[in-house]
Amino acid sequence: DTAVSQTPKYLVTQMGNDKSIKCEQNLGHDTMYWYKQDSKKFLKIMFSYNNKELIINETVPNRFSPKSPDKAHLNLHINSLELGDSAVYFCASSQERSTVFGQYFGPGTRLTVT
Amino acid sequence: AQTVTQSQPEMSVQEAETVTLSCTYDTSESNYYLFWYKQPPSRQMILVIRQEAYKQQNATENRFSVNFQKAAKSFSLKISDSQLGDTAMYFCAFMKRSFDGQNFVFGPGTRLSVLP
Numbered sequence: 001d002t003a004v005s006q007t008p009k010y011l012v013t014q015m016g017n018d019k020s021i022k023c024e025q026n027l028g029h030d031t032m033y034w035y036k037q038d039s040k041k042f043l044k045i046m047f048s049y050n051n052k053e054l055i056i057n058e059t060v061p062n063r064f065s066p067k068s069p070d071k072a073h074l075n076l077h078i079n080s081l082e083l084g085d086s087a088v089y090f091c092a093s094s095q096e097r098s099t100v101f102g103q104y105f106g107p108g109t110r111l112t113v114t
Numbered sequence: 115a116q117t118v119t120q121s122q123p124e125m126s127v128q129e130a131e132t133v134t135l136s137c138t139y140d141t142s143e144s145n146y147y148l149f150w151y152k153q154p155p156s157r158q159m160i161l162v163i164r165q166e167a168y169k170q171q172n173a174t175e176n177r178f179s180v181n182f183q184k185a186a187k188s189f190s191l192k193i194s195d196s197q198l199g200d201t202a203m204y205f206c207a208f209m210k211r212s213f214d215g216q217n218f219v220f221g222p223g224t225r226l227s228v229l230p
Contacts, residue, residue: 033218041153041203043220090159102149102209103218105159 003027004106006091012112013081021076021109023091032074033103034066035090043090049074078111086113116141118208118221126227127196134181135191135224137206143167147209148182148189153223154202162204165189196228 004025013019025032031050037043047066048055054066063079078085088110092103117140127133139148150162165173165182173180177197181190193200206221 041223041225043205043223045218088157092159102147102151102161102164102207104161105151108157108159110157 003104004091004093006089006106006109008109009107010110010112012114014114015081015083017081018077018079019081019111020078021089021091021111023074023076023106024072025091025093025104025106026072027093027095027104029093029095029104030071031094032068033092033094034074034076035092035105037088037090037108039087046076047074081113083113086111116143116208116210116219118206118219120204120206120221120224122224123222124225124227126229127193128229129196129198131196132192132194133196133226135193135204135206135226137189137191137221139187139189139206139208139219139221141187141208141210143210145210148180149207149209150178150180150189150191151205151207151220152200152202153205154199159205163191193226198228198230200226201228202226 007022033048034046035043046060065077067075088108090108091106094103119138146167148165152160152162163173163175163178165180172182177194179192203223203225205223208219
């Protein structure tokens, strides 16, 4: 069974469009994250969210917004896409109280903005 | 703020040999965790090994072991008996024990190639 899943795996879209990436985890974790990996492979945290609060990396443009319909899902909405948004986006989850085990990552979504 | 540095952008090793990947970090925290993640060409991020800062004993997972030097803020990964399947990007990561938006900080990665 997949622990953390993301859809779609690939997303190609034009500048100015609005798109969403879905993330689901079946591990019963209470904390979920979104990361952006750029072309140089650098991983940068964008958001972390648990049932208490959403914490946003202040460098993330407000065109990006996470939406959590329930504990098992954290979707990423992106408005007015720009060329620089092209990257691989990873969703991850962890159990806050057991963060010693690290985070479990989804397979990633490659977003290409043309 | 925490920072993680991996000074070796690329490395290569012959199959069956041993290789060490370096990682240094900067923090004022006393309680934290360190991790090595592997990202093969499939792009999946896979946890390789973890280390609790309060433990002096170095973590070991099969062919993977770490050399954790807390005073020097160094956390290197040793891969013994390298296999072709070890070819991947390796990321060192730091995590504070307290929860906040900067919980995880990743290094820039080291691309490891295992040569036949």
